Amino acid sequence: MKKYYLVLIIILFCNTIFSNCNNTLKNDSHIIDSEETEIDSDESGIDSKEIEVPKISAWVYQQLPIYGQDISRGIQALIAFNWNEIEDANYYKLYRNTSIAGSSDTLLRTEIIGIKSNINQPVYNRNTVYYYWVSAVTEYGESKRPPNGGIKIRFDYLNGKWNITYY
Numbered sequence: 671m672k673k674y675y676l677v678l679i680i681i682l683f684c685n686t687i688f689s690n691c692n693n694t695l696k697n698d699s700h701i702i703d704s705e706e707t708e709i710d711s712d713e714s715g716i717d718s719k720e721i722e723v724p725k726i727s728a729w730v731y732q733q734l735p736i737y738g739q740d741i742s743r744g745i746q747a748l749i750a751f752n753w754n755e756i757e758d759a760n761y762y763k764l765y766r767n768t769s770i771a772g773s774s775d776t777l778l779r780t781e782i783i784g785i786k787s788n789i790n791q792p793v794y795n796r797n798t799v800y801y802y803w804v805s806a807v808t809e810y811g812e813s814k815r816p817p818n819g820g821i822k823i824r825f826d827y828l829n830g831k832w833n834i835t836y837y
Contacts, residue, residue: 721812722813723803723805724762726753727752730749730834732747733745733746744795746790748790753785758809759806760807761781767801770801797825803815822836
């Protein structure tokens with residue numbers, strides 16, 4: 671009989687402690703970080719914070735014929751990118767798309783440390799437009815795609831040479 675009461679007391683004690691813990695957790699509707707800034711919590715329970723989108727710039731610094739072919743058939747464009755540093759960024763990702771809508775972004779580089787990267791971009795089609803953009807990855811997640819699609823580079827083949835326009 672004494673064992674029964676002891677087990678019952680332990681069960682009641684544990685239920686009281688855990689129900690108080692659950693009530694405390696349910697009543698916390700937000701979390702404050704070390705700078706006293708409120709951070710919203712999304713439905714998954716992971717803290718979210720709007721992450722600034724890096725501003726990117728680019729320069730095509732070399733154009734080579736692809737695989738020794740006639741340059742009119744395509745080029746290998748060597749492109750240098752740089753962007754502003756985002757506070758608390760762990761690393762950056764570089765993306766490309768041929769549409770401003772961004773339905774099929776191609777990840778070109780990941781886990782870039784620093785604010786610069788270079789790529790080799792094969793260009794086969796004349797009048798091709800590429801949108802490049804960088805995202806910052808922090809402890810809160812990844813920054814969103816910029817609404818303007820990032821930096822726009824247009825490759826045109828006119829009068830025997832490739833022309834490059836930056837937007």
